[in-house]
Amino acid sequence: MKLYHSPASPFVRKVVVLLHELEKADEVELLDVTSTAFASDDGLAASNPLAKLPSLVRDNGTTLYDSRVITAFINDFYGAKMYPTGSSRWETLTLEATGDGIMDSAVSMAYEARLRPEDMQYGPWIEAQWAKVERAISVLNARWMSHLSGPLDIGQISVACALSYVDFRHGARNWRVDNEALAQWHAAFDSRASMQATKPPAT
Numbered sequence: 001m002k003l004y005h006s007p008a009s010p011f012v013r014k015v016v017v018l019l020h021e022l023e024k025a026d027e028v029e030l031l032d033v034t035s036t037a038f039a040s041d042d043g044l045a046a047s048n049p050l051a052k053l054p055s056l057v058r059d060n061g062t063t064l065y066d067s068r069v070i071t072a073f074i075n076d077f078y079g080a081k082m083y084p085t086g087s088s089r090w091e092t093l094t095l096e097a098t099g100d101g102i103m104d105s106a107v108s109m110a111y112e113a114r115l116r117p118e119d120m121q122y123g124p125w126i127e128a129q130w131a132k133v134e135r136a137i138s139v140l141n142a143r144w145m146s147h148l149s150g151p152l153d154i155g156q157i158s159v160a161c162a163l164s165y166v167d168f169r170h171g172a173r174n175w176r177v178d179n180e181a182l183a184q185w186h187a188a189f190d191s192r193a194s195m196q197a198t199k200p201p202a203t
């Protein structure tokens with residue numbers, strides 16, 4: 001299998017962290033690409049019409065996207081238990097959606113600042129995205145610590161990658177203030193070998 005990959009993407013990182021946790025990272029070839037909505041990578045666009053990362057090309061030539069489809073596929077393919085069955089399944093899926101939603105807003109903010117001309121950037125829209133990130137982080141800290149401290153699942157991986165991306169692109173906003181429990185959990189999670197092996201580049 002081949003994974004269209006960029007080390008800066010939190011959605012890609014979620015997939016690669018999962019592979020490391022399952023000790024299957026060696027079984028997927030990483031195809032490093034630079035791709036933005038303004039300049040899509042041709043190979044990526046040919047296999048995924050949305051031209052978004054990550055995209056997983058299976059050995060039969062078909063491509064899977066988006067990250068949630070890929071992580072669910074990898075989980076089933078390797079017979080893993082990162083999506084529990086039973087009642088906690090829905091909590092895990094909601095936690096994964098929360099992490100992914102933080103990524104969506106944090107990536108949008110970064111695109112606004114990095115891809116749009118300065119005179120076309122719209123501050124109130126950036127702040128509206130940050131309000132979503134802030135609210136989600138606050139709810140994770142207030143209501144999700146028990147689940148986050150339980151058996152490893154895809155929800156935890158998504159949240160960890162989302163918070164690390166917030167550090168990476170929006171570190172000056174200090175999400176840890178008033179979120180001490182979540183900050184402690186993230187520090188511990190970040191020391192896992194899977195997270196250490198997938199750190200984004202310096203810029």
Ligand SMILES: N[C@@H](CCC(=O)N[C@@H](CS)C(=O)NCC(=O)O)C(=O)O
Pocket residue numbers: 008009010011035036037038040050051052053054066067068100107
């Ligand atoms: N919902 C998608 C989001 C993927 C996404 O937005 N990826 C970004 C990189 S972080 C991307 O490929 N952007 C390029 C583009 O929008 O053309 C997923 O979970 O895979």
